[in-house]
Amino acid sequence: MRYLLIFSLFLTTTAQGFDRITGLPFASRSEVIGQHGMVATSHPLATQAAIDILKDGGNAIDAAITANALLGLVEPTGCGVGGDLFAIIWDAKTKQLYGLNASGPSPRNSSIEFMKSKGITQIPRYGPHPVTVPGAVAGWSAMHKRFGKKEFHSLFESAIYYAVNGFPVTELIAYYLEGSAENFHNFTNFKSVWMPNGKIPRKGDIFRNPHLANTYQSIANSYGESFYKGEIAEEIVKSLKKQGGAMQMSDLINYAPEWVEPVSTNYRGFDVWELPPNGQGIAALQILNILENFDISSMNLDSTEYIHLFTEAKKLAFEDRAKFYADPEFSEIPLERLISKKYARERSKLINFEQAADSFETGNLENGDTIYLTVADKDGNMVSLIQSNYWGMGSGMVPDNVGFMLHDRGMMFSLDPEHNNSLIGGKRPFHTIIPAFVTHDGDPFISFGVMGGAMQPQGHAQIIINLIDFGMNLQEAGDAPRIRHSGSSQPTGEIMTKGGYLSLESGFSQKTRDGLETLGHKIQDEIGGFGGYQAIMQKNGLYFGASESRKDGQASGY
Numbered sequence: 001m002r003y004l005l006i007f008s009l010f011l012t013t014t015a016q017g018f019d020r021i022t023g024l025p026f027a028s029r030s031e032v033i034g035q036h037g038m039v040a041t042s043h044p045l046a047t048q049a050a051i052d053i054l055k056d057g058g059n060a061i062d063a064a065i066t067a068n069a070l071l072g073l074v075e076p077t078g079c080g081v082g083g084d085l086f087a088i089i090w091d092a093k094t095k096q097l098y099g100l101n102a103s104g105p106s107p108r109n110s111s112i113e114f115m116k117s118k119g120i121t122q123i124p125r126y127g128p129h130p131v132t133v134p135g136a137v138a139g140w141s142a143m144h145k146r147f148g149k150k151e152f153h154s155l156f157e158s159a160i161y162y163a164v165n166g167f168p169v170t171e172l173i174a175y176y177l178e179g180s181a182e183n184f185h186n187f188t189n190f191k192s193v194w195m196p197n198g199k200i201p202r203k204g205d206i207f208r209n210p211h212l213a214n215t216y217q218s219i220a221n222s223y224g225e226s227f228y229k230g231e232i233a234e235e236i237v238k239s240l241k242k243q244g245g246a247m248q249m250s251d252l253i254n255y256a257p258e259w260v261e262p263v264s265t266n267y268r269g270f271d272v273w274e275l276p277p278n279g280q281g282i283a284a285l286q287i288l289n290i291l292e293n294f295d296i297s298s299m300n301l302d303s304t305e306y307i308h309l310f311t312e313a314k315k316l317a318f319e320d321r322a323k324f325y326a327d328p329e330f331s332e333i334p335l336e337r338l339i340s341k342k343y344a345r346e347r348s349k350l351i352n353f354e355q356a357a358d359s360f361e362t363g364n365l366e367n368g369d370t371i372y373l374t375v376a377d378k379d380g381n382m383v384s385l386i387q388s389n390y391w392g393m394g395s396g397m398v399p400d401n402v403g404f405m406l407h408d409r410g411m412m413f414s415l416d417p418e419h420n421n422s423l424i425g426g427k428r429p430f431h432t433i434i435p436a437f438v439t440h441d442g443d444p445f446i447s448f449g450v451m452g453g454a455m456q457p458q459g460h461a462q463i464i465i466n467l468i469d470f471g472m473n474l475q476e477a478g479d480a481p482r483i484r485h486s487g488s489s490q491p492t493g494e495i496m497t498k499g500g501y502l503s504l505e506s507g508f509s510q511k512t513r514d515g516l517e518t519l520g521h522k523i524q525d526e527i528g529g530f531g532g533y534q535a536i537m538q539k540n541g542l543y544f545g546a547s548e549s550r551k552d553g554q555a556s557g558y
Contacts, residue, residue, distance in 0.1 A: 024472070025302065026507045028479040031537075031544045034557015038543035039063060040534035041373040042078070042451075044554040045167060046070045049158035050375055051556050053150065060377040061089065061147040062155055064385050065140045069159040071371050072404065073212055074167055075552075076194070076393065077176035078451070079371040081215065081227065083389040083407040084132075085139035086275055088262055088437045089147060090444045092380035097437060098146075099275045102139025102257035103409070104132045105327075107246040108425040112415050114246060115423065123411045123423070126183070126396040128245030130408035132429060133255045134227075134236075136387055141224040142257045147381070153220040160220075163213035163403070166206040170552045174203045180393040188239070189398035190405075212403030228252040232402060239399035240406075246425075262437070265289055265339050268468050270445065273437040274460075278327045281434035282339050283457035286317035288464060289344030290351075296469040301480060302508050304515030305353070310465075311485045311502055311521065312351045314458055318488065321457075326420040327428040333420075356520035358499040370433050372449035376536045376543050384435035384447040436460050444538050446474070452531030455484050459531040475546040478533035481507030484526070505530050 032038070037060075039050040049070050050063035058066075064087070072080040085102040115123065123130050144152050169177070181200040184190040193209060194200065201207045218226040226232050233252045240247040262273040265285040272288060274281025290313040299306040324333050337343050350357075370388035388407065395408035412430045413423035421430045432453050438446040446467075450459025459482065466477035481504070488500030501524040504513060513523055532551045537544040545555030 024476060024480070026479060026481055028476045029549070031473055031475045031546055032555040032557050034543045034545065035541075036378040036558050038376045038536045038545040038555065038557040039067065039373070040536055040545045040547045040553065040555040041067050041071065042371050042532055042534065042548065042551045042553045043071055043074050043170070044552065045074055045162065046373070047554040047556045051558060052158070053155065054375075054377055055558060056150070058150040059147070059379065060375040060381040060383045061143050062150045063375045063377070064373060064383040065144060065148075066155045066158060067373050067375065068136070068140070068371070068385060068387055069156050069216060070162065071373070071387075073159050073163050073209055075173055075371055076405070077173060077180055078389065079387045080389050080394070080404045081137050081219070082134050082394055082404045083136050083387060084134065084409060084431065084433065085136040085385065085387040086279060086431070086433055086435055087139065087143060087383060087385040088273060088275065088435045088447070089143070089384075090380070090382040090437065090447070091147060097262050097273060097439070099260040099262040100139055100142060100257060101260050101275060101278070102135035102142065103278060103428050103431050104135040104255055105251075105426045105428045106132050106410055106413065106423060107248060107251045109246040109248060110423065110425045112417055112423050115415060118244065120415075122415060123413055125391055125408055125411050126187075128240045128243040128247070128395070128397055130411035131240060131245060131247060131395050131397055131406045132410045133247075133251050134407060135255065135257055137219055137224045137227040138255060138257045142259070152223055156216045156220040160213045160216050163209045163216065166208040169201045169203060169205050169207050171203040172552050174201060174205075176393075177201060183392055184396045187396040187398065189400060190396065193398060193403055209403045211401050215402050215404060228255060235399040235402055236406065239397060243397065263335065263339060267292055267464055269440070270464070270468060271439045272464055273439065274434055276328065276335060277325045277333055277430075278428045279431040279434050280321055280325055280454075280457055281436070282325070282335065283317045283321045284434070284436065284460035285339045286320065286344065287313050287457060287461040289339065289341055290316060290348045291461070291465065293345060293348040296465060301466070301470055302512050304512050304519065307483055307502075307504070307508070307512065307516060308353065308356065308519055308521070309351065310462070310483055312357060313348070314485050315357060315488055315500070316347045316350065317457070318454075324420060325430055330424060330427050331420040354519070356499060370451035370453075370532075372435070372451040372532060372534050374447040374449065374534050374536045376447065376538065380444065380538070382437075382444055382447045382536065382538070384437050384449060386433045386435045386449050386451060388433045388451070432456060434460070438464070446535060446537045448533070448535035450531040450533045452529065454486060455529065455531040458484060459533065463533065463535070474535050474537050474544050478535065478546050479549055481505040482530040484530055503529065
């Protein structure tokens, strides 16, 4: 019946620019369908390498590690071993979800007083001071020790091969590398790694990274221990100390990722799962809880009513995000109340359909570059994984002979000692990167994510709404034009702009834009910054894959 309706729409509205198959007012490609396994990543080479692992007897966890390692080479502007990692894993044997928080803490010797002694009043974006312990490699080891199937060292063969022999740089990564070169060309070792011939690689250039090949070989041979206790760790500490940083060998030696319980809310019959703070995943749950109080299915995606409602719900959730989200080992977070239905009903009453709010009081509670990937295997295991170097390409700190940049996640700390997210030695900073998962009646349904700084919880909520309220399929839900609100509150405490800014992707009508401005929204034109989506759905014994049209993404099954 749905397809008869779509065909009818095609006959009557094609001239108005509706998609020829879906009948929707935006272009969308088909979902990928596979019987035995599925991979969706932001780069075709990473997807293909992960599929090879699945075909060679590996499971979803093995394939996810392989894909992530290769992405650190081919997409260094978004991720790498110098960053952190979070994952949600569905284990088919125990029929349970497991959460992994592989984000690292600040150096033990770091503090607000330490920063002030350096004349720092706000933690800088670049340099040694925003560098926290990188957790990604320890995350790979922890995932593999608990769930892996193939030999750990075999998971790095593709990444090492391409690092030694080279790969063609895509148009998108060439664009991001060009921007990174403007920021980092004077930083030690940046040119020797990413500008080996004195210029940044262009689209189609063959790029090699032999130092990263050696790093991966060392990680593979040592089960990741060389990164925290061996020669790589020594290079990291030496490079940061040389620049005046606080990192010590003991910070790396003593680091271990944490297995955590995912948290969820039920949205119209579907359980949506996120990881608890120090990440921002529960913001997506808060947004959905608020919006569940309204009949969104009766609205249109391209309408003033829906976009205004979504934006106001986001503002409410992000006020709580700014105040409460932090490392739970250092701050008391009212988690159960924040994601409760009762609290959402109370907060939803604050929304005024006639006027955009300049700000909301916190309840009685930024651009980032990242990769997201998801893998499913023949046994039913599924991995939802996100990994990042954070802002730009990272901190600019490239230790000698390693081929990677360290992240700058510590810039998310506040230097206000009264703030929940204040800098304390050994504390994990607020994190933006969040994987997501959906179950239905206790069974795995969708593994998905939308990378992109503060866009992520907004993107997660929009994907769920597109699927459930607007009835889109997995690929359509990602291709639909997106909403991004920014600037009204920050997890470091400061308010950037009264009321913030609302950015609408191309695909929303001028009538809707005009209506939003009438309500008081500040519309800011923006191309990009709307995140990167990958997803896998398990349904009727098949896997359906979707990948981001805004990236170099590829979903592939077999």
